[in-house]
Amino acid sequence: MISVQDLGKRYGATPALDGLHLEVPEGTVHGLLGPNGAGKTTLVRILTTLLRPDTGQARVAGLDVRTEAARVRRRIGLVGQHAAVDEILTGRQNLEMFGRLSHLGARAATGRAADLLERFGLTEAAARPVNGYSGGMRRRLDLAAGLILSPPVLFLDEPTTGLDPRGRAEVWSAVRELAGQGTTVLLTTQYLEEADQLAGQVSIIDAGKVVAAGTPAELKAVVGDRIEVVARHAGDLPAVAALLGPQARVEADELRVSAPAADRVGALTHAVQALAEAGIDIADLGVRRPTLDEVFLRLTEKMEVSR
Amino acid sequence: MRWALADGWTITRRDLAHWGARPGQFAVTLLFPVLITLMFGYLFGGGLNVPGGDYRSYLMPGMFTMTMLFGLETTFAAVAADARRGITDRFRSLPMASSAVVSGRAAADLLASALTLAVLMACGLAVGWRPEAGPGAAPAAVGLLLWLRFSLLWLGIYLGLRATGPEAVATVQILVWPVAFLSGVLVSPATMPGWLGALAEWNPLSATAAAARELFGNPGWESGSVAAEYGPALAVAWPALLTAVFFPLSVRAFRRLNR
Numbered sequence: 343m344i345s346v347q348d349l350g351k352r353y354g355a356t357p358a359l360d361g362l363h364l365e366v367p368e369g370t371v372h373g374l375l376g377p378n379g380a381g382k383t384t385l386v387r388i389l390t391t392l393l394r395p396d397t398g399q400a401r402v403a404g405l406d407v408r409t410e411a412a413r414v415r416r417r418i419g420l421v422g423q424h425a426a427v428d429e430i431l432t433g434r435q436n437l438e439m440f441g442r443l444s445h446l447g448a449r450a451a452t453g454r455a456a457d458l459l460e461r462f463g464l465t466e467a468a469a470r471p472v473n474g475y476s477g478g479m480r481r482r483l484d485l486a487a488g489l490i491l492s493p494p495v496l497f498l499d500e501p502t503t504g505l506d507p508r509g510r511a512e513v514w515s516a517v518r519e520l521a522g523q524g525t526t527v528l529l530t531t532q533y534l535e536e537a538d539q540l541a542g543q544v545s546i547i548d549a550g551k552v553v554a555a556g557t558p559a560e561l562k563a564v565v566g567d568r569i570e571v572v573a574r575h576a577g578d579l580p581a582v583a584a585l586l587g588p589q590a591r592v593e594a595d596e597l598r599v600s601a602p603a604a605d606r607v608g609a610l611t612h613a614v615q616a617l618a619e620a621g622i623d624i625a626d627l628g629v630r631r632p633t634l635d636e637v638f639l640r641l642t643e644k645m646e647v648s649r
Numbered sequence: 650m651r652w653a654l655a656d657g658w659t660i661t662r663r664d665l666a667h668w669g670a671r672p673g674q675f676a677v678t679l680l681f682p683v684l685i686t687l688m689f690g691y692l693f694g695g696g697l698n699v700p701g702g703d704y705r706s707y708l709m710p711g712m713f714t715m716t717m718l719f720g721l722e723t724t725f726a727a728v729a730a731d732a733r734r735g736i737t738d739r740f741r742s743l744p745m746a747s748s749a750v751v752s753g754r755a756a757a758d759l760l761a762s763a764l765t766l767a768v769l770m771a772c773g774l775a776v777g778w779r780p781e782a783g784p785g786a787a788p789a790a791v792g793l794l795l796w797l798r799f800s801l802l803w804l805g806i807y808l809g810l811r812a813t814g815p816e817a818v819a820t821v822q823i824l825v826w827p828v829a830f831l832s833g834v835l836v837s838p839a840t841m842p843g844w845l846g847a848l849a850e851w852n853p854l855s856a857t858a859a860a861a862r863e864l865f866g867n868p869g870w871e872s873g874s875v876a877a878e879y880g881p882a883l884a885v886a887w888p889a890l891l892t893a894v895f896f897p898l899s900v901r902a903f904r905r906l907n908r
């Protein structure tokens with residue numbers, strides 16, 4: 343449904359995309375994970391015909407985004423990184439306008455707007471100007487605007503950034519529902535957890551390239567949770583490292599020893615027992631989920647090793 | 650083609666809905682030129698003598714012209730805000746006629762300027778200004794004024810697409826004043842120091858103001874000046890030139906948003 347080959351785009355001397363490849367089969371949710379400046383928005387803008395690539399090929403719904411842009415636009419929905427709705431108009435006026443501009447016809451546009459307002463819990467706020475909406479309401483309106491045409495392909499650029507946990511859960515459930523109906527979704531995010539919740543396949547991009555791809559489970563297995571022990575005395579570090587197994591890593595400055603923990607509870611129980619038996623006095627102990635930064639660092643490290 | 654018109658109308662209606670949503674702000678837009686007119690007419694006008702009539706009769710066609718220039722700010726600020734807030738991108742991602750984003754805005758702004766002009770003419774009539782020439786001449790004057798406004802649309806759209814920051818809006822808001830003052834809109838360029846006067850005479854606003862004075866049959870100062878000699882011809886030519894330059898440039902700027 344989305345097929346990207348060797349896509350390149352540069353701004354002056356900065357390459358925003360640098361030979362990117364991506365395949366998203368029909369009816370799947372694909373997560374695009376990357377830090378600030380990785381090129382996520384640039385990719386989404388190219389695939390939604392807002393930006394021309396310098397090099398490479400990109401097809402959406404079987405159509406070339408460069409030469410068949412008008413037809414691509416009839417098959418996509420876009421929810422950009424920043425809510426793109428008219429602040430002065432009301433929620434209903436916004437959706438009706440986008441419906442008309444999508445050539446639904448006046449009556450159908452009105453009906454579609456009412457349906458979407460209902461579905462996103464905005465019926466009560468429908469007659470109020472958008473500049474009085476909360477961030478979450480605005481995002482939901484933006485999402486509704488992206489769904490006017492019931493597009494077979496939906497692009498979501500960091501749809502939950504800046505939302506509270508409840509707003510996030512609402513967006514997630516909307517995306518799940520769409521995916522359940524067979525919509526192909528390309529979702530960018532900075533949160534591993536979000537990709538984990540929604541996406542069947544994840545690509546991690548950095549500096550305009552895919553640095554790793556797979557299911558969330560595969561990626562987590564590569565990085566995984568880590569058990570961390572902070573010792574009281576530097577002299578104890580080798581003993582602690584020995585207890586945590588052959589993969590233990592010592593950060594002497596911080597008096598910290600860490601090791602992969604595939605089974606969180608098991609790893610904790612084992613460490614507590616082993617440390618008690620050895621009579622080692624420790625300052626702190628815990629199992630930590632890796633942050634996206636660590637996922638990156640680890641994955642890029644791995645790439646370099648395997649090269 | 651059908652969609653270009655329908656979509657353009659949808660965008661125009663959006664802009665009209667903005668007026669409805671903010672009636673206060675719209676009223677300020679309409680009344681601002683009236684305020685300026687009263688200020689110049691009564692505060693400064695007392696100290697000015699115009700051959701063959703009073704200052705307020707001289708001033709009104711100038712104020713009409715200046716109001717057309719002020720419209721540039723509205724166009725520029727709205728286009729820049731849409732581009733900055735991502736609304737323009739949303740439009741560009743829809744299967745709509747892409748010309749509509751620009752043509753719809755142009756129609757709405759022209760309508761707003763026509764309305765402002767009507768309010769200001771009513772104000773002029775109230776302070777003693779009268780169109781003295783024949784019945785065909787006054788509509789021709791209105792036509793020339795809107796022609797100037799039309800040409801400024803493309804300049805506003807071009808600038809709005811190229812400079813989207815809020816500071817650019819402030820810059821344009823400030824710069825329209827010297828552009829207006831450096832013309833025959835308020836006083837005769839003949840009273841200005843040599844090279845400034847020459848600049849003012851060639852200002853497109855001077856041509857439109859002089860032509861409007863002639864067509865309305867209002868007193869003018871400009872006898873012997875370029876604007877007085879060729880006023881109507883220049884009032885047609887200047888906006889034609891502006892349109893010829895900035896219409897293609899604004900279309901190009903819109904297309905280049907995808908770079």
Ligand SMILES: Nc1ncnc2c1ncn2[C@@H]1O[C@H](COP(=O)(O)OP(=O)(O)OP(=O)(O)O)[C@@H](O)[C@H]1O
Binds near residue numbers: 356380
């Ligand atoms: N219009 C532009 N002009 C110049 N450089 C740009 C422009 N847009 C993006 N860039 C650069 O391209 C690179 C990729 O930017 P992009 O917005 O695609 O990143 P992103 O992954 O979406 O980041 P974020 O998480 O911050 O949204 C960055 O280095 C950015 O500075």
Ligand SMILES: [Mg+2]
Binds near residue numbers: 382383384423
């Ligand atoms: Mg981004």
